[in-house]
Structure formats: C-alpha cells, structure tokens
Amino acid sequence: MNQSILIVEDEKILRISLADALKSEGYTVYAVENGEAALQALEDGDFSLVLTDIRLPGASGMDILKKSLKEQPATPVIMMTAYGSINDAVEAMRYGAFDYIxxxxxxxxxxxxxxKALDIEAITQENIRLKQEIRRYYGAPNIIGESKAMQSVFALLEKVSRTDSTVLILGESGTGKEMVASTIHFQSPRKDKPIIRVNCAALPENLIESELFGYEKGAFSGAAGRKPGRFDLADGGTIFLDEIGDLPLLTQTKILRVLEERSFERLGATTTVTVDVRIIAATNKDLEKEVKKGTFREDLYYRLNVIPVLLPPLRRRKEDIALLVHSFTRRFNDQMGTSASFTPEAVETLTSYSFPGNVRELLNVIERCVALNTDNLIRPADLPAHITKDKKAKTVLASLHDITSEAEKDHIISILRLTKGNRTQAAEILGVSRKTLWEKINLHxxxx
Structure with a gap:
C-alpha cells in the first residue's frame, strides 16, 4: 500500500532532509513550509501520516493537529518541537497527537x-475496511440459516454479545468461525473499538510472542525500536485468536496470564502492560483430546471455554444450502455485474453434496459458477465435476439399496407363505430372531 506523508516544517534544510529520508523508505511525501499550506493540503488530499512542527509562522502545529483530527481522524500526527516547548507537545498529546519528537x-x-505510526494507521484502516465489509455481509441479520441448529446459534450469539465473557468457537474448517467472532464484536459494547484478528497457525513459532505482545528496542537483533503487539492494538476492543489449538505451550502460558490478570510484558521490557481486551478464540481441534495428549494446557482450556459456541457443519444443516446459494449468488452478481441464477436442479445437486469444506467451499463454488457463466442460468452440468460425480454415486448407491431392500422383502414374503404365516418357523428358516423378523415385517x- 502506498502511504503518503505530509511534512510541515518552516526550516528549509530540515524539511528537505526529512522529505528525502522518507522518500528513500518508499513513502510518498508532500512537504510545505507553513501552517496555511498545510491546512489547505489537509482539505485537498488524504494522508497516512502528518509530521508537523509545533511553532510555525501563521497557523500553528496545534491548528494543523485539530484540522487533521477533524478531516482525517484515523491519520496519526507526530509533533516536532524544540526542547523549550515540550509543554506544547504534551498538550498536543492530550489533544490526540500520536507522539512528539x-x-x-x-x-x-x-x-x-x-x-510505528504508519503500521498502526494501516491496521486502523484495515479495521475500518473490515468493519464495513462485515457490516455489509456478516452482520447478525445476514448470517444465514433457518435450520434449528443455526437458530440455536443465533439465540446464543444474541446473549453472549451483550456480555464481556470469553468465548470459544468450535467447528470444522469453513463453518464461519471468524464471521461469528465478528458478529459477537459488532453486536457488543466494544463495537466502536478495534477487533484484531490473529491466525495462530500462520505465525512462525519464533515470531508468535513478538506479534502478540510486541517488543522493546534492542529486545533482539533487528529490534530497532518499540513495536506494539496485537494485544496493544486490541486495547478497549476484541482480539480474535483463530486456530488457538496450534499455539506453543509457552505462549499458551502467557495467554493464560492475560486472561487472568489482563497484563503482559513486551519482549525485552521490564514493565508490565495492562490492557482491556475481550478474547474470542476458535479452533477446529478437539481441545479436550489435546489436553489429554499434553499439547494444550488444561487450565487455559477451562479459561477459554467460558461460553462455547459450536458451529454445525453444512452437511448437518442442508436445509440452509438453498438460502446460502441465493445469498452468495446475489453477492457475486453485485460484484461482477452479472445476472446469473441457479436452476432448481443445480440447487438440488448442491444440496445432496456433503461439502467437506463447509460454507467456505460452497462460497467458492458459487463464485466460480457465476464468474464462468455465459447465459445467466447455472445448471448441474456447470457445477464442478466432483460435485456432480458425488451426486451420481449417491444415486447408484440408493438404487442398489432399493434393489436389496425389495429382494429382502420378497424373500421374507415367500418364506412366510411357505410357513403359512408361522413367524416362529419363518424366523428359524431365515436364521434370525423372532424380534428381528417382526421388525423387518414392519419395516417393509x-x-x-
């Protein structure tokens, strides 16, 4: 992402030096020499960062800070000040400046x-984008499902969202665990604060702690300055720890401390950081089995499992598939400017499929079909081959079952006729108990 920086500095040599240094780092830089030009620039363009002197001819650095917070509230402002005007910088910090030098x-x-400021700005912008996306697609009214299983989930989410309790979301891959975490956050009193997502399985083991808890300058080779961790960034909001079953045991211990004490130490720090964070965790693993294997802490499991939310796989709520197909088709039609729709036969074929990848797999299938469609109608032949093959295989199996069932029925009738309806004799000939024969007679x- 191309990040742009506004520099406001009346000292020409310093202004040029700063601009050159930041340009060499790959940033787009717009440098001005006075406050009036800076105020105009804030009206005309968007910036990722504002770097301004406090004492300027005309409009002051405080004027620029106030204007920036009004026009671009997510943009961090760093104040530059001479030693003698540190009090001005402190006032600017109280007003909302990111930092001062x-x-x-x-x-x-x-x-x-x-x-550091730009890293936080990037995360803030990503949160804004995700909030918009989630509110559009994943808000509670748009989590789709009329099945009893999903209605139970909805009822639980409505209750848990109002609390500040820790939630453990359980379910197979692709069942929508991240969507549920987002719904809980955006329905909670923390909805205006950030939700920070962490895929624990995707982080290299040697980087997990620095990513989660941050580090101080000099904590390790290459640590040129302090970096906030994900828990810092989630302060006041929610942190979603996806695939928490993949965390190393040492990191599990530190997560347990955050749950119990709401505090931690950054790598290389001697002071403790206190945070106000709600933790939502998710996994597709059976944590009880992981506890027995010794790969997951039992005390952490119980602290996470305050309110468990179990998401059913798609194969156990097939009555929702038609609704999901309709919703996803409409979404991709909007995105691609198309007017595709699935025929009833195509929907029936999808409904008969087991979807081992769950809702995520269905979403990908719908996107593929809409993207490749040429005449606005998606038929069974347009579906991926593995889905249509699965349907044919099930049809053959059903036919064989029917044949076997009819053969069994005919054989029982012939034996009953041979014994003139004597069920005890018929059971002996068939080699089954009288009870089993009675059950078969009722079944057929x-x-x-």
Missing part, C-alpha cells in the same frame, strides 16, 4: 517513529 533529533529516530410393511 524533540529537536535536534536523529533521522533514524524519526523514521522509526513514523514507521408386509401384510399377509
């Missing part, structure tokens, strides 16, 4: 501060 400063110092609705 005293002159004279080292260029590496300001580059590190700018990078035999009436002699």
């Amino acid at each position: 005293t002159k004279p400063f080292d260029l590496d110092e300001i580059l590190e501060t700018a990078k 609705k035999i009436d002699l």
Whole structure:
C-alpha cells in the first residue's frame, strides 16, 4: 500500500532532509513550509501520516493537529518541537497527537517513529475496511440459516454479545468461525473499538510472542525500536485468536496470564502492560483430546471455554444450502455485474453434496459458477465435476439399496407363505430372531 506523508516544517534544510529520508523508505511525501499550506493540503488530499512542527509562522502545529483530527481522524500526527516547548507537545498529546519528537533529533529516530505510526494507521484502516465489509455481509441479520441448529446459534450469539465473557468457537474448517467472532464484536459494547484478528497457525513459532505482545528496542537483533503487539492494538476492543489449538505451550502460558490478570510484558521490557481486551478464540481441534495428549494446557482450556459456541457443519444443516446459494449468488452478481441464477436442479445437486469444506467451499463454488457463466442460468452440468460425480454415486448407491431392500422383502414374503404365516418357523428358516423378523415385517410393511 502506498502511504503518503505530509511534512510541515518552516526550516528549509530540515524539511528537505526529512522529505528525502522518507522518500528513500518508499513513502510518498508532500512537504510545505507553513501552517496555511498545510491546512489547505489537509482539505485537498488524504494522508497516512502528518509530521508537523509545533511553532510555525501563521497557523500553528496545534491548528494543523485539530484540522487533521477533524478531516482525517484515523491519520496519526507526530509533533516536532524544540526542547523549550515540550509543554506544547504534551498538550498536543492530550489533544490526540500520536507522539512528539524533540529537536535536534536523529533521522533514524524519526523514521522509526513514523514507521510505528504508519503500521498502526494501516491496521486502523484495515479495521475500518473490515468493519464495513462485515457490516455489509456478516452482520447478525445476514448470517444465514433457518435450520434449528443455526437458530440455536443465533439465540446464543444474541446473549453472549451483550456480555464481556470469553468465548470459544468450535467447528470444522469453513463453518464461519471468524464471521461469528465478528458478529459477537459488532453486536457488543466494544463495537466502536478495534477487533484484531490473529491466525495462530500462520505465525512462525519464533515470531508468535513478538506479534502478540510486541517488543522493546534492542529486545533482539533487528529490534530497532518499540513495536506494539496485537494485544496493544486490541486495547478497549476484541482480539480474535483463530486456530488457538496450534499455539506453543509457552505462549499458551502467557495467554493464560492475560486472561487472568489482563497484563503482559513486551519482549525485552521490564514493565508490565495492562490492557482491556475481550478474547474470542476458535479452533477446529478437539481441545479436550489435546489436553489429554499434553499439547494444550488444561487450565487455559477451562479459561477459554467460558461460553462455547459450536458451529454445525453444512452437511448437518442442508436445509440452509438453498438460502446460502441465493445469498452468495446475489453477492457475486453485485460484484461482477452479472445476472446469473441457479436452476432448481443445480440447487438440488448442491444440496445432496456433503461439502467437506463447509460454507467456505460452497462460497467458492458459487463464485466460480457465476464468474464462468455465459447465459445467466447455472445448471448441474456447470457445477464442478466432483460435485456432480458425488451426486451420481449417491444415486447408484440408493438404487442398489432399493434393489436389496425389495429382494429382502420378497424373500421374507415367500418364506412366510411357505410357513403359512408361522413367524416362529419363518424366523428359524431365515436364521434370525423372532424380534428381528417382526421388525423387518414392519419395516417393509408386509401384510399377509
């Protein structure tokens, strides 16, 4: 992502030096020499970061800060100040500035501060985008399902969203665990604060702790400055720990402490950080089995499992498939500018499929069909081959079952006729108990 920086500095040499240093890092830089030009720039364009002197001719750095917070509230502002005006910088921090740097400063110092601010700005923008996306597609009214299993989930989500309790979402891959976590967050009192998502399985083991808890300058080779962790960024909001069953045991211990004490230490730090974070975790593993195997802490399991939410696989709520097909088709039609629709036969074929990849697999199938469709009608032949083959295989199996069933019925009738309806003799000839014979007679609705 191309990030743009507004520099406001009346000292020409410093302004040029800052601009050159930031450009060399790959940022787009717009540098101005006074407050009036900066105020105009904030009206005309969007910036990822504002770097401004406090004392300026005309409009001051505080004026620029206020204007930026009004026009672009998610954009961080770093104040540059001479040693004698630190009180002004402190006031700016109270008003909403991201940080301040005293002159004279080292260029590496300001580059590190700018990078930290831009990292947080990028995460903030991503949260804004995800909020919009989730509210459009994944808000509670749009989690689709009329089955009894999903109605039970909806009722539980409505209750749990109002609380601040820890939630453990359980379900197979593709059942919508992240969607449920987002729904809980956006229906909760924390909805205006960030939700930070962490895929525990995707983080390399040697980076997990620094990603979750952050680090201080010099904590390890390459740690040129302080970096906030995911728990820092989630302060006041929610952190979603997906695939938590893949966390190493050492990291599990630190997560347990956050749950119990709401505090942690960054790598290389000597002070404790306190956070107000709601934890939602998810896994497709059986954590009780992992506890018995010794790969998951028992005390952490019980702390996470305060309110479990079990998501049913799609094969156990087949009555929802037609609704999902309709909803996903409409979504992709909107995105692609198409008017495709599935024939009843295609929907029936999809409904008969087991969907081992669950809702995610169905979503991908619908996207593929809509994208490749040429005449606005999607038929069974347009579905992926493995789905139509599955349907044919089930049809053959059903036919064989029917044949076997009819043969069994005819054989029982012939034996009953041979014994003139004597069920005890018939059971002996058939080699089954009288009870089993009675059950078979009822199953086949035999009436002699």
